[in-house]
Amino acid sequence: MNKMASQKERAQIEEVIDEASGKVYLPPCQIACPVGEDIQRTNAMIALLPLDIQEASSQIIRIGDEIYDKNPLFPICSYICGLCEKKCNYKDKTGAVRRTMLKRFLNDCYLPYLETRPSLPPPTKEKVALIGGGPGSLMGAYMLGKKGYQVTILERGSQLGGALRYIPKYRLPKNIMDTTIDALIRIAHVEVKLGVAMGPDGKTLDDLKNEGHQAVFIATGTPSSRPLTIERKPVAGADLEGVMFGLDLLSDGNQGKLPPQLFQGKRVIVVGGGNVAFDVARTARRLGGDTSLVCLESEDKSSKDGIPADIEEIKGASEEGIRITYSRGVEEIIGENGKFKKIKCPQCISVFDEGGLFNPKFNYSDVIYLEGDVLLVTIGQGPERAFYQQEGLLDEKGRLDIDQLTLMSNRKEGIFIGGDARRVGFAAEAMRDGIRAAESIDRYIKGEDLKAGREKEYEGAAIPERKDFKPQPELVWAPVEERLNFEPFEKGFTLEEAVEEAKRCLYCGPCRSCKACVALEFQPDIPKVKLDEDSCIRCGNCVFYCPYNAAKLESPGAASFNLNNCHGCGLCIAMCPAIALDLEYWEKEHISTLISQLASEMEQPGILVFRCQWATFSILNDKPSPNIRYIELPCASRVDEFHMLEAFQKGVDGVLVVACPEEDCHRGTGSRWAQHTVAKLQKRVAEIGLQDRLHFCTVSSKDPKEFENELAKFYQSVEAPGSKESK
Amino acid sequence: MIVTTLKPLDEIMNFISPYKNIMIVGCDGCTQPPRGIKEAGTLSQLLELAGKQKNKEFNFKIITIAKQCDSYLVASILEPQTEGVEAILSLACGIGVQEIARIFPGIPVFPAQNTHFMGAEEREAGILEERCAGCGDCLLALTGGVCPVARCTKGLLNGACGGSKNGKCELSPERDCGWILIYEQLEKQGKLQNLKEFRPPRDYQLTGWRVMS
Numbered sequence: 001m002n003k004m005a006s007q008k009e010r011a012q013i014e015e016v017i018d019e020a021s022g023k024v025y026l027p028p029c030q031i032a033c034p035v036g037e038d039i040q041r042t043n044a045m046i047a048l049l050p051l052d053i054q055e056a057s058s059q060i061i062r063i064g065d066e067i068y069d070k071n072p073l074f075p076i077c078s079y080i081c082g083l084c085e086k087k088c089n090y091k092d093k094t095g096a097v098r099r100t101m102l103k104r105f106l107n108d109c110y111l112p113y114l115e116t117r118p119s120l121p122p123p124t125k126e127k128v129a130l131i132g133g134g135p136g137s138l139m140g141a142y143m144l145g146k147k148g149y150q151v152t153i154l155e156r157g158s159q160l161g162g163a164l165r166y167i168p169k170y171r172l173p174k175n176i177m178d179t180t181i182d183a184l185i186r187i188a189h190v191e192v193k194l195g196v197a198m199g200p201d202g203k204t205l206d207d208l209k210n211e212g213h214q215a216v217f218i219a220t221g222t223p224s225s226r227p228l229t230i231e232r233k234p235v236a237g238a239d240l241e242g243v244m245f246g247l248d249l250l251s252d253g254n255q256g257k258l259p260p261q262l263f264q265g266k267r268v269i270v271v272g273g274g275n276v277a278f279d280v281a282r283t284a285r286r287l288g289g290d291t292s293l294v295c296l297e298s299e300d301k302s303s304k305d306g307i308p309a310d311i312e313e314i315k316g317a318s319e320e321g322i323r324i325t326y327s328r329g330v331e332e333i334i335g336e337n338g339k340f341k342k343i344k345c346p347q348c349i350s351v352f353d354e355g356g357l358f359n360p361k362f363n364y365s366d367v368i369y370l371e372g373d374v375l376l377v378t379i380g381q382g383p384e385r386a387f388y389q390q391e392g393l394l395d396e397k398g399r400l401d402i403d404q405l406t407l408m409s410n411r412k413e414g415i416f417i418g419g420d421a422r423r424v425g426f427a428a429e430a431m432r433d434g435i436r437a438a439e440s441i442d443r444y445i446k447g448e449d450l451k452a453g454r455e456k457e458y459e460g461a462a463i464p465e466r467k468d469f470k471p472q473p474e475l476v477w478a479p480v481e482e483r484l485n486f487e488p489f490e491k492g493f494t495l496e497e498a499v500e501e502a503k504r505c506l507y508c509g510p511c512r513s514c515k516a517c518v519a520l521e522f523q524p525d526i527p528k529v530k531l532d533e534d535s536c537i538r539c540g541n542c543v544f545y546c547p548y549n550a551a552k553l554e555s556p557g558a559a560s561f562n563l564n565n566c567h568g569c570g571l572c573i574a575m576c577p578a579i580a581l582d583l584e585y586w587e588k589e590h591i592s593t594l595i596s597q598l599a600s601e602m603e604q605p606g607i608l609v610f611r612c613q614w615a616t617f618s619i620l621n622d623k624p625s626p627n628i629r630y631i632e633l634p635c636a637s638r639v640d641e642f643h644m645l646e647a648f649q650k651g652v653d654g655v656l657v658v659a660c661p662e663e664d665c666h667r668g669t670g671s672r673w674a675q676h677t678v679a680k681l682q683k684r685v686a687e688i689g690l691q692d693r694l695h696f697c698t699v700s701s702k703d704p705k706e707f708e709n710e711l712a713k714f715y716q717s718v719e720a721p722g723s724k725e726s727k
Numbered sequence: 728m729i730v731t732t733l734k735p736l737d738e739i740m741n742f743i744s745p746y747k748n749i750m751i752v753g754c755d756g757c758t759q760p761p762r763g764i765k766e767a768g769t770l771s772q773l774l775e776l777a778g779k780q781k782n783k784e785f786n787f788k789i790i791t792i793a794k795q796c797d798s799y800l801v802a803s804i805l806e807p808q809t810e811g812v813e814a815i816l817s818l819a820c821g822i823g824v825q826e827i828a829r830i831f832p833g834i835p836v837f838p839a840q841n842t843h844f845m846g847a848e849e850r851e852a853g854i855l856e857e858r859c860a861g862c863g864d865c866l867l868a869l870t871g872g873v874c875p876v877a878r879c880t881k882g883l884l885n886g887a888c889g890g891s892k893n894g895k896c897e898l899s900p901e902r903d904c905g906w907i908l909i910y911e912q913l914e915k916q917g918k919l920q921n922l923k924e925f926r927p928p929r930d931y932q933l934t935g936w937r938v939m940s
Contacts, residue, residue, distance in 0.1 A: 537761070539761050544850055576765065577761030577763045578755065579764050579765050579768075641769050642769065642772070645769065645773065646772065648772075649772060684736075684769075685776075687735065687736040687737070687777075688736060688776055688777045688780060689780070690776070
């Protein structure tokens with residue numbers, strides 16, 4: 001460790017490169033997160049929150065700030081994303097760690113604070129314009145603001161948010177979105193110009209250049225709804241009264257333009273199988289419609305033609321009485337007196353061809369008719385091309401001509417394009433484009449190489465060793481009869497539930513890309529295992545005991561350690577029969593010195609408590625007893641027979657080793673091994689009558705009295721007359 | 728590895744109580760569990776605590792050597808350390824204890840443990856089991872790598888006997904029948920015909936006191 005580095009610098013996350021593959025080594029969730037949230041670090045911090053909400057609130061704000069730094073839109077993500085959960089190592093065991101819900105839990109404390117969170121220093125650098133007010137631009141604006149640029153967002157509509165504004169309020173509450181976006185604009189000193197159109201009827205890129213903008217990020221999304229087609233031709237009847245695009249319904253609904261019982265007594269048919277189609281169907285249901293949904297895809301999500309909507313959406317919609325007709329296309333929209341009446345639906349026998357391209361095939365001899373009063377078409381969206389065409393940003397085939405790594409246009413320098421306009425994806429992917437463009441723009445303005453060091457490959461960390469996997473908490477939804485309105489219906493986590501869920505996280509990734517323990521000042525830096533090769537007797541204990549596959553023994557030669565994998569628990573050190581290992585910051589000698597010092601200042605009878613630094617129970621700091629002293633260990637499993645005996649040698653009357661219950665153990669196996677070590681020594685000290693003076697116990701953070709009780713019990717057994725004589 | 732267990736602390740205390748300056752010598756060789764420098768230290772701590780209870784003070788010198796059965800190592804490493812040492816407590820198997828006694832005839836040497844057998848550890852189960860009886864006529868090539876002398880309770884060379892039940896031995900039902908293990912192993916290797924080969928009775932002249940050059 002660089003002794004000059006400040007605690008804050010030491011707590012900075014490092015990029016860990018796997019030596020064998022040269023790839024960046026991260027937990028799989030963090031590779032999946034497009035914006036690169038430090039998931040492991042902040043999960044570890046949530047797991048350590050005290051269970052009193054007053055006490056916890058300042059730490060929650062701190063955790064929120066940690067996430068905010070990488071993702072200023074996280075309160076929004078906490079309702080609509082979950083890409084990390086799809087790659088969680090826990091997913092195939094008992095279900096992914098519910099990271100989305102964990103972040104949502106932070107909102108209650110964090111959002112009120114966010115309204116007063118200090119702004120970034122005022123911008124001093126060049127002007128940059130961002131076109132479009134969606135998640136891509138917002139993220140880009142924040143990242144540029146952080147780098148000191150003066151940013152302006154130009155939005156055609158009347159409010160910021162872009163496609164986020166289509167998300168129904170029962171899924172993403174308006175106040176969450178407004179507070180988050182307003183704070184970002186204020187914090188990053190973003191100038192917002194609403195009602196500014198680009199393209200044929202509006203401004204040009206030259207106009208922006210003339211206004212002094214050194215670079216432009218274009219993220220205009222995909223505002224155009226795709227019309228129904230069959231065999232690549234438009235479906236007849238799309239102009240009938242009662243036929244509309246689902247997106248318009250969502251937009252109007254969120255702007256409060258629709259009467260609450262718009263579809264009362266009406267039969268509504270939604271066409272489409274994506275999440276947006278389900279948003280439309282569930283909105284129509286909430287507007288009183290007798291709603292059904294028809295899609296090309298099949299019910300079996302695992303097949304190549306499976307329905308793309310999330311399983312939760314399908315379940316929720318079904319519960320709400322929305323009927324789903326799978327594997328049907330729309331061949332014709334049939335009307336009566338100019339009004340929509342029914343659709344003709346042939347059976348869809350295949351959606352994607354062998355090359356994975358959308359190329360639906362139908363069996364026209366198997367046809368059904370679905371009757372209704374309203375038809376809502378929600379089968380996808382596309383970008384508006386006119387502006388890109390006018391500015392010459394398209395290639396010969398009409399596609400955006402950009403560098404996919406830097407997002408800079410290959411046709412115009414200083415013009416960067418991203419978000420859904422580049423590739424339709426999740427909101428977080430548009431945000432990633434904003435981050436990427438901000439980095440490119442910074443390099444472009446500084447005249448640096450746009451690409452150097454940016455192309456990275458990632459390797460996901462494997463799942464650590466565990467005996468048991470805890471079940472995933474069920475999501476709690478309000479009953480159907482209470483949720484047919486636009487209020488959120490998913491019950492959030494309480495503080496206790498959030499802590500429980502964060503403790504499920506396996507912290508799969510390397511320590512140096514997390515450093516939660518350093519940020520929380522448990523230890524000055526990630527401790528390194530130190531090996532004295534001359535003392536190593538090649539017994540293989542370290543290899544056998546290491547839960548993280550960090551120790552290796554190859555013939556010939558001493559043991560060796562892959563410090564990327566090592567979590568610094570110290571179990572291998574406690575188990576080494578040759579005293580060939582030690583742990584930085586927790587050296588054997590250092591602990592010995594502490595024991596001598598504490599033993600000398602304790603009043604008799606003195607009890608020395610070895611406690612895991614991750615244990616979250618309170619240690620009665622409010623009333624320090626002259627008879628009790630604590631030594632914190634990097635993990636309970638570091639507890640060493642040498643140190644326990646040393647305490648007795650120095651005159652300590654009782655040694656208590658306290659760990660978390662196994663199911664709460666930060667490392668999964670630490671508590672079990674600590675118990676094993678103490679039990680082994682207990683048998684031996686029984687030979688000299690000290691069995692009542694050495695004790696192991698686990699204490700849960702849920703019961704604030706448990707530790708006090710354990711301590712009192714132990715104190716009594718140390719005080720017992722028989723016990724005293726044997727000393 | 729040589730499987731050992733520590734002697735009761737009282738017994739060790741009786742050995743060493745006439746002395747004050749004692750050297751505890753660990754062995755990094757084949758004792759299992761490992762009885763190296765860490766065990767030497769732990770033992771000294773326990774003995775010191777035990778001594779304190781009896782108002783007896785010891786001065787322990789802690790050392791370990793790679794193999795106590797190697798006379799050269801014992802001589803070269805221990806020799807410079809023996810000044811003032813009144814007694815030696817050895818954490819080796821019986822062989823190591825005897826080597827130290829032979830090389831330092833003037834210093835009393837005591838075993839800190841009992842030596843049991845040549846065996847192996849099943850780490851997951853935490854069990855140490857005898858694997859080799861040192862019979863002097865190794866049969867493992869014929870028996871698929873499972874020793875009938877050490878692992879058949881009766882040491883039969885032509886098994887299994889009628890007392891094998893569900894893969895366990897009639898004499899100790901918790902114990903695997905060695906000959907069933909041999910059968911299973913040979914079956915996997917396609918060498919069941921080995922079982923038809925008759926093995927003559929053991930030559931007990933190959934055991935007992937042995938010396939070779």
